[in-house]
Amino acid sequence: SQQGEEDPQALSIQEGENATMNCSYKTSINNLQWYRQNSGRGLVHLILIRSNEREKHSGRLRVTLDTSKKSSSLLITASRAADTASYFCATVLTGANNLFFGTGTRLTVIP
Amino acid sequence: DVKVTQSSRYLVKRTGEKVFLECVQDMDHENMFWYRQDPGLGLRLIYFSYDVKMKEKGDIPEGYSVSREKKERFSLILESASTNQTSMYLCASSSGQPNEKLFFGSGTQLSVL
Numbered sequence: 001s002q003q004g005e006e007d008p009q010a011l012s013i014q015e016g017e018n019a020t021m022n023c024s025y026k027t028s029i030n031n032l033q034w035y036r037q038n039s040g041r042g043l044v045h046l047i048l049i050r051s052n053e054r055e056k057h058s059g060r061l062r063v064t065l066d067t068s069k070k071s072s073s074l075l076i077t078a079s080r081a082a083d084t085a086s087y088f089c090a091t092v093l094t095g096a097n098n099l100f101f102g103t104g105t106r107l108t109v110i111p
Numbered sequence: 112d113v114k115v116t117q118s119s120r121y122l123v124k125r126t127g128e129k130v131f132l133e134c135v136q137d138m139d140h141e142n143m144f145w146y147r148q149d150p151g152l153g154l155r156l157i158y159f160s161y162d163v164k165m166k167e168k169g170d171i172p173e174g175y176s177v178s179r180e181k182k183e184r185f186s187l188i189l190e191s192a193s194t195n196q197t198s199m200y201l202c203a204s205s206s207g208q209p210n211e212k213l214f215f216g217s218g219t220q221l222s223v224l
Contacts (some may be wrong), residue, residue, distance in 0.1 A: 029212065042115070042201055043154075044213030088153065092210045098169065099210045101154040103147075 002030075004089045004102035012108040019076040021105040023089030024069075030092040032065060034074050037086045037104070046074075046087075051094070081111045114138070117202050117216035124223050130189040132219050142157030142209040143185035145169075145177065147201040148218075160185055161209055192223045 001013045007022045023032065031050045035043040037057040049056045049072065056063050076083055086104040094102070118133035138141065146154040146169075156169030158177040166177050172198050174196060178186045185204075189196055199220050203213040 033212070035215075040199075040218070040220070042217045043213070045202075045212045045214070048211060086220075090154075098156055098159075098207055099213065103151060103153040 003058075004091050004100055005049045006087070006089055006102045006105040007107060009103070010106040010108070012110065014081055015079060015081055015109055017079055017111050019079050019083070019107055019108070019109070021087050023072045023074070023102060025045075025072075025091050026070065028094040030094050032061060032092075033061075033099070034061075034071050035088045035089045035101075036074075037088065039085070043088065054110060076107075079107075079109045081109050083107060084109045098109075115153065115204055115214050115216040117200075120217065122219055122221045123191075124192050124221065125172065126193060127198055127222060128142050128194050129188075129224075130221065130223075132187040132189075132200055132202075132221070134185045134187070134204075134216055135183050136138050136185075136214070137202040138158070138204070138214075140204035140206045140214070141182070142205045144177065144205075144213065145175075145187045145201040146201045146203065147171070148201055150186050152202065157187065159209070192221075194223050197221060197223045212217065 033048045034046045037043045041099045060077045065072045088104045092097045115136045144159045145157040148154050160179045162167045176188045201218045202216040206211045
């Protein structure tokens with residue numbers, strides 16, 4: 001079974017709006033990461049949040065982590081057409097080394 | 112910037128062929144990974160390597176092997192390609208903690224006919 005599950009599977013918003021994507025996981029983690037993938041290309045690392053952190057910011061990105069609910073959210077503020085991509089969360093389980101990826105949220109930003 | 116280069120963007124092979132997918136990174140990273148990506152299944156780890164001549168099985172190693180003779184190069188080998196190996200293959204590398212901040216190549220879309 002997959003460790004990380006993103007929600008929603010697809011999201012369509014107008015340029016300038018905020019986009020929020022969620023990730024839920026099942027067991028204790030060491031860290032959680034978010035990646036972006038433009039259509040048919042490789043993934044690009046966006047941000048990493050450790051299990052003892054609750055919130056991190058990077059430019060227009062804000063990530064939160066709630067270990068009690070085993071969930072994380074990625075907020076993209078003031079979205080742009082160039083933000084159109086798939087977004088994946090990936091978790092590293094406590095005591096393990098492998099990264100487990102979810103199936104992604106497909107974000108479309110309409111100009 | 113770190114560059115991870117995969118030798119082919121698209122490949123079409125026949126069932127039963129031996130297939131080599133090459134990956135080269137230019138930042139002296141110790142850790143390298145091969146994933147496959149399928150619709151609805153996300154990314155799944157095939158093999159990884161934390162050092163030259165070292166390899167470890169991931170979640171779905173069956174039907175695949177790997178080679179890491181040099182630090183910068185990690186090859187994925189399909190010994191006898193089958194149609195269920197049609198997929199997008201992604202190579203990645205990282206430094207330090209193996210599973211923090213992976214750098215990905217652009218991917219190879221492999222079709223096995």
